[in-house]
Amino acid sequence: MEGLAVLAVACVLAAACEREEVRSYRVAKEVPVPGGAMGATGAASSGVVSGGSADGTGGGSMAERRPEAEAEVAWVLPAGWKDVPSEQPMRLATFDADGIEVALSAFPGSVGGDLANVNRWRGQLGLAPIGQAQLEPTLARRRVGGSDVATLVIEGSDGQAMLAAIVVPGDGKTWFVKSMLDAAKVGAMRPGFDAFADSIQRGAGSGSGMGGTGGPASAEAASSNRALDTAASTLPAGSIDAALRAFVPPAHWTVESQSGGIVAAAYSASNGGGGARITATSLSGDGGGDLANINRWRGQLGLSPAATLGEVGAIDLGIGDAGTITVDLANAEGSDRMIASIVRAGGETWFFKLRGAVAGVEAERGEFATFVRAVARAGGGR
Amino acid sequence: LNAIRPALRSLASLRLTVVLFVLSMVLILAGTLAQTQQGIWLVVDEYFRSILVLIPFQLFVPEKIVRLPGVFPFPGGLTLGVLLFANLLAAHAVRFKPSWKRTGMILTHAGVLLLLVGEFVTGAFAKEGNMTIAEGASSNYIEDRRTCELVVVDQSDPTDDLVVSVPRGMLEDPDTTISHGLLPFTVRVAEWMPNSRLLGPMQASQAQIAKATAGIGRQVAASPVAVSTGVDGADVDIPAAYIELMRGDASLGTYLVTPWLTMAQEVDVGGKRYAIALRFERNYRPYTISLIDFRHDRFVGTQVARNFSSQVRLVDPTRGVDREVLISMNNPLRYEGETFYQASFAPDDSGTVLQVVRNPGWLLPYISCTVVTLGMLVHFGVRMWESTRRRLA
Numbered sequence: 001m002e003g004l005a006v007l008a009v010a011c012v013l014a015a016a017c018e019r020e021e022v023r024s025y026r027v028a029k030e031v032p033v034p035g036g037a038m039g040a041t042g043a044a045s046s047g048v049v050s051g052g053s054a055d056g057t058g059g060g061s062m063a064e065r066r067p068e069a070e071a072e073v074a075w076v077l078p079a080g081w082k083d084v085p086s087e088q089p090m091r092l093a094t095f096d097a098d099g100i101e102v103a104l105s106a107f108p109g110s111v112g113g114d115l116a117n118v119n120r121w122r123g124q125l126g127l128a129p130i131g132q133a134q135l136e137p138t139l140a141r142r143r144v145g146g147s148d149v150a151t152l153v154i155e156g157s158d159g160q161a162m163l164a165a166i167v168v169p170g171d172g173k174t175w176f177v178k179s180m181l182d183a184a185k186v187g188a189m190r191p192g193f194d195a196f197a198d199s200i201q202r203g204a205g206s207g208s209g210m211g212g213t214g215g216p217a218s219a220e221a222a223s224s225n226r227a228l229d230t231a232a233s234t235l236p237a238g239s240i241d242a243a244l245r246a247f248v249p250p251a252h253w254t255v256e257s258q259s260g261g262i263v264a265a266a267y268s269a270s271n272g273g274g275g276a277r278i279t280a281t282s283l284s285g286d287g288g289g290d291l292a293n294i295n296r297w298r299g300q301l302g303l304s305p306a307a308t309l310g311e312v313g314a315i316d317l318g319i320g321d322a323g324t325i326t327v328d329l330a331n332a333e334g335s336d337r338m339i340a341s342i343v344r345a346g347g348e349t350w351f352f353k354l355r356g357a358v359a360g361v362e363a364e365r366g367e368f369a370t371f372v373r374a375v376a377r378a379g380g381g382r
Numbered sequence: 383l384n385a386i387r388p389a390l391r392s393l394a395s396l397r398l399t400v401v402l403f404v405l406s407m408v409l410i411l412a413g414t415l416a417q418t419q420q421g422i423w424l425v426v427d428e429y430f431r432s433i434l435v436l437i438p439f440q441l442f443v444p445e446k447i448v449r450l451p452g453v454f455p456f457p458g459g460l461t462l463g464v465l466l467f468a469n470l471l472a473a474h475a476v477r478f479k480p481s482w483k484r485t486g487m488i489l490t491h492a493g494v495l496l497l498l499v500g501e502f503v504t505g506a507f508a509k510e511g512n513m514t515i516a517e518g519a520s521s522n523y524i525e526d527r528r529t530c531e532l533v534v535v536d537q538s539d540p541t542d543d544l545v546v547s548v549p550r551g552m553l554e555d556p557d558t559t560i561s562h563g564l565l566p567f568t569v570r571v572a573e574w575m576p577n578s579r580l581l582g583p584m585q586a587s588q589a590q591i592a593k594a595t596a597g598i599g600r601q602v603a604a605s606p607v608a609v610s611t612g613v614d615g616a617d618v619d620i621p622a623a624y625i626e627l628m629r630g631d632a633s634l635g636t637y638l639v640t641p642w643l644t645m646a647q648e649v650d651v652g653g654k655r656y657a658i659a660l661r662f663e664r665n666y667r668p669y670t671i672s673l674i675d676f677r678h679d680r681f682v683g684t685q686v687a688r689n690f691s692s693q694v695r696l697v698d699p700t701r702g703v704d705r706e707v708l709i710s711m712n713n714p715l716r717y718e719g720e721t722f723y724q725a726s727f728a729p730d731d732s733g734t735v736l737q738v739v740r741n742p743g744w745l746l747p748y749i750s751c752t753v754v755t756l757g758m759l760v761h762f763g764v765r766m767w768e769s770t771r772r773r774l775a
Contacts, residue, residue, distance in 0.1 A: 020549040022562045026542045027666050028522075092518075107672055108520040112697050112704040120704065248580065248602045 028109070029172065073106075073169050076199035078192040100189060102179040102196070111174045114139065114150065114166055121164055121178070125156035144198040146170050151197055153190075155183050163189060165197035175200050240345050243378035244280055250367050253278065269367070273359030278368060280352050280375070287349030290325055290342055297338055301331040317341060317369045330358060337361040339368060343376045350376070387476060394472035402466050405457060412456070415441045421610050421619065423528050431505045432458030460505075467498045486761025493754030500746030508741035511665065512725065515673040515694075516733035522670045524738045525662040527618045530641060532625070534565055535657040550663070553623055566651045568628040572636060575606040578622035580642040593624050596635025597647040604640050623660055669698035669718070674706065678731045690724050692734040709736065
């Protein structure tokens, strides 16, 4: 008993002597969360994998099929393959290959290695696991461009088969292509399937301008862009006016000196596309109505007025429920473009406009959407 | 034993027990009141897990009634707990005579001792943090949002990053200078803010912008705000610091670092680039958790939450684990001594926040309460038996 009492006092002294020191450790390089900043402050993550959207209208070229969320990796759809919607978890995309479903997914790291994944698939077909020695003969390994590709066929006992490919394009992830089909159809399916797997390649990077926002020109700009994303959750809740004052623009946006009036904030964005100007203005009440304002903007671009809101060319800027309506307008010559969002909050109507050369506006589209989303939500916009 | 018996008798004193109980009650009152002005975890550390605490007089009287400057020393929870522990042990060593009639009381006291041990184990060894994962993304580290670290990352290796972490405790003293063999430069903390807000370019004054001479701090600024308290609903302080990096006598610039900025800033040191960031303290794990799907179900026609759940994939190459798990409210994932609770979610339901708890003493309170209950049942059972027997006699 006495010994325990002494031990208790020793514990107190030990606990009191804890000391903090500099430490070091090695970690695997982080795979950045696509388009997101859901980091320390719990900021909103926009454009995560499941939210990635195709810029184009179909397959056939890398530029056309380049989801924003996976801007570093692109692929080419073989002839006859179609992108189809799917709510299956884990999937980046689902394709219809002449009636056969093909699933594409990607996970960071090696995801347990080839053997673990193949055995998992074998389990799905009711087959017993195999060892490394049995695995290698079944894999068709090759190096295509910058990607390591391994394809295989697993035949089940009930006439079903799985065509699968494991692709490592060098973006820190392992990509999986899978298709369940009748074993009899494997031969016909294989060439297109292999071609698709081989086409999964790391692209020129997010700075290429394809489907991205132009990409940060420097680490400093990247920091700022991250701050921009962070702003979505850090701006003080209250009025849009207050949110605008607290807003942290990207590094390549220059704050314009205010001329007063209804312009609450104005920025000039310099980019390789000729630049653009971003403004936020407000009017009381409904600001004259959505259609009247949109027709005013159409007039500024030399376009004829629209009769109804259905004709104005509303787009989804990806700002969720923060904007009531967003339009994307360009003049007939294609030299002047405007993306404008109308947001209502606190008895006022706010107009967020992005205007400039067509390429300049395109380059700022993503930053503009984040800006509107962050400010409008902080200000209670609807 | 005889030599220390007088000391044990003093330690076993019932008066000491009563005094310790009274002191404990005062400490609990002071700690509770302190939470109106300080964060809950700070109070737990300063009042209940410390040897000595300096309690402000003002704590007991509202400032608008009278201003009472100064503090008085008071034994902390650790001291009181250990003394209570020793007091009870000493009492059993010198005062209580073992007998079967006292079985209940001994069991009850054993349960109480176990409860004290459990709190000590929790205080000394329990770890708590968050794992935040966006849908489709993965994480292999746990963030402790109660503290932070200044990290300097050498990213020159193509596969690994070498992270040098300076703990928060070394950053808090004003004008402190930190040099270490692992750091490529000396760090001088020009200003430390325990809690801060970020100011945009149109919000920050020129003087605030001028505090930084390099990095993102040339466009945005941080200003100090009061630390969150246990009663204002905010549970996370976001610190900030202006740090000057020195290479010999040459300044590499003064940077603003804060977890508000979730991307690191780059510093050029003699042609080699390092990333610096002040972030919530990270503890890496050998396994990776990927968020496959986050669900936030609501009752039909309402915004009232019905269920939160995270479908995750756990991959641990070191143990050959690769499995999917559904984490939902009251249905945590337990893995490698850690428990992952569904705690929160990201805006737009775009990701999940898991609370990760490692507490080697988590079972002790359950065991001690069971033992105490059993002891009291035995104690009163024996008393009732004796009473009944006397009546019948």
